[in-house]
Amino acid sequence: MQRSRLDHYLLDNPSLQRRYKKIKKHVNRLIISGYDITNRCNLRCKGCYFFEGERSSNFNDDRTLDEFDAFFASEVKRGVTMPHFAGAEPAKVPERLALAAKYWNRGVIYTNGTLPIAPDLPFMLHISLWGAEETDARLRGKHAFRSALDNFSRDARAVFIFTINRQNIGEMAEVTDICAQHGTKLSFNHYSPTRWYGSSGTEMPNEIRFRGKGRFSGPDDQLALRLEDLNIIRGHIRELLIRYPDTLIYSSYYNERINSPDVLFNIDSQTGVATNCAILNSAHHREYRTDLTWDDADCCIPNTDCATCRHYVANYSKIMGEFHNHLDSIDQFDRWLEVYETWCKLNIRNWDTLD
Numbered sequence: 001m002q003r004s005r006l007d008h009y010l011l012d013n014p015s016l017q018r019r020y021k022k023i024k025k026h027v028n029r030l031i032i033s034g035y036d037i038t039n040r041c042n043l044r045c046k047g048c049y050f051f052e053g054e055r056s057s058n059f060n061d062d063r064t065l066d067e068f069d070a071f072f073a074s075e076v077k078r079g080v081t082m083p084h085f086a087g088a089e090p091a092k093v094p095e096r097l098a099l100a101a102k103y104w105n106r107g108v109i110y111t112n113g114t115l116p117i118a119p120d121l122p123f124m125l126h127i128s129l130w131g132a133e134e135t136d137a138r139l140r141g142k143h144a145f146r147s148a149l150d151n152f153s154r155d156a157r158a159v160f161i162f163t164i165n166r167q168n169i170g171e172m173a174e175v176t177d178i179c180a181q182h183g184t185k186l187s188f189n190h191y192s193p194t195r196w197y198g199s200s201g202t203e204m205p206n207e208i209r210f211r212g213k214g215r216f217s218g219p220d221d222q223l224a225l226r227l228e229d230l231n232i233i234r235g236h237i238r239e240l241l242i243r244y245p246d247t248l249i250y251s252s253y254y255n256e257r258i259n260s261p262d263v264l265f266n267i268d269s270q271t272g273v274a275t276n277c278a279i280l281n282s283a284h285h286r287e288y289r290t291d292l293t294w295d296d297a298d299c300c301i302p303n304t305d306c307a308t309c310r311h312y313v314a315n316y317s318k319i320m321g322e323f324h325n326h327l328d329s330i331d332q333f334d335r336w337l338e339v340y341e342t343w344c345k346l347n348i349r350n351w352d353t354l355d
């Protein structure tokens with residue numbers, strides 16, 4: 001029987017084979033879907049995509065626990081094995097999270113880290129972070145980083161996700177060092193503007209503008225990254241990966257790809273929506289809003305502009321879906337595998353100690 005290129009790579013390189021097999025073993029049957037489980041939040045962050053647009057905070061949040069119970073059961077039946085809980089702030093509804101844990105033993109909670117989350121929940125915690133202490137407090141209206149460190153720095157489920165924006169690029173090293181001193185893991189996300197970015201909400205219906213109050217970024221308060229920022233970010237991450245290998249969860253290849261000056265997705269010129277977004281095109285992925293409805297046109301990052309989307313969830317998924325484009329050489333395959341492994345470290349509990 002003729003061997004495929006992949007077979008050759010794996011047979012010639014036992015370490016590559018072990019890493020690939022581990023992924024096949026633990027990730028093959030993961031079916032991911034996303035759930036906004038509340039539209040309440042205790043912060044008022046500038047540039048928050050949830051409150052900046054009609055595809056997220058505009059839905060009722062009045063479902064009962066019994067309705068959530070039946071809904072989660074139906075999602076398990078539909079085949080979902082890895083839920084991603086977001087919102088606004090999921091920690092505002094601990095009873096809904098506790099219910100979810102009856103149905104799943106894997107998943108991710110996207111949280112701002114300022115409120116407690118039950119230690120027995122079996123989900124990874126991605127804790128949003130907007131810069132070193134002062135910048136974080138200025139952009140979020142509260143010392144969120146400090147509270148999150150107090151709450152979660154010793155929690156093995158936690159990864160701090162520093163969203164890089166124009167105002168905090170110079171703080172990447174300082175924040176990585178703080179995380180290293182606290183023994184907590186860190187990764188980076190790129191700030192990705194919404195379609196209404198910079199409008200200050202004035203063109204929006206009143207009820208949306210009201211909910212977003214204090215969260216819109218005006219023209220004098222820019223967070224959006226410029227092309228020249230991407231080069232600087234790439235350089236910082238290269239350095240930090242060398243200095244903080246035990247703290248930073250990041251992929252070198254992803255660093256090159258995400259900081260490319262190109263538009264990262266193919267965009268439909270009529271709709272402005274990405275035609276090759278792995279999340280949007282996934283057969284099983286649905287993004288449920290707080291009223292438990294969903295729409296085919298929604299990704300997990302509501303209101304975001306596909307043309308400037310550098311969000312880590314979307315871009316890891318995109319590269320992971322490019323398996324066949326990375327088989328021309330063993331080096332290319334190794335790079336693809338490194339991105340996949342990094343995703344596993346971010347999304348699967350205790351990845352490093354699994355067989």
Ligand code: SF4
Nearest residue numbers: 041043045048088112
């Ligand atoms: S970005 Fe800030 S305001 Fe928006 S949901 Fe997250 S914590 Fe709340």
Ligand code: SF4
Nearest residue numbers: 277299304306309314
């Ligand atoms: S995740 Fe996909 S659909 Fe959503 S904004 Fe990004 S590119 Fe567009």
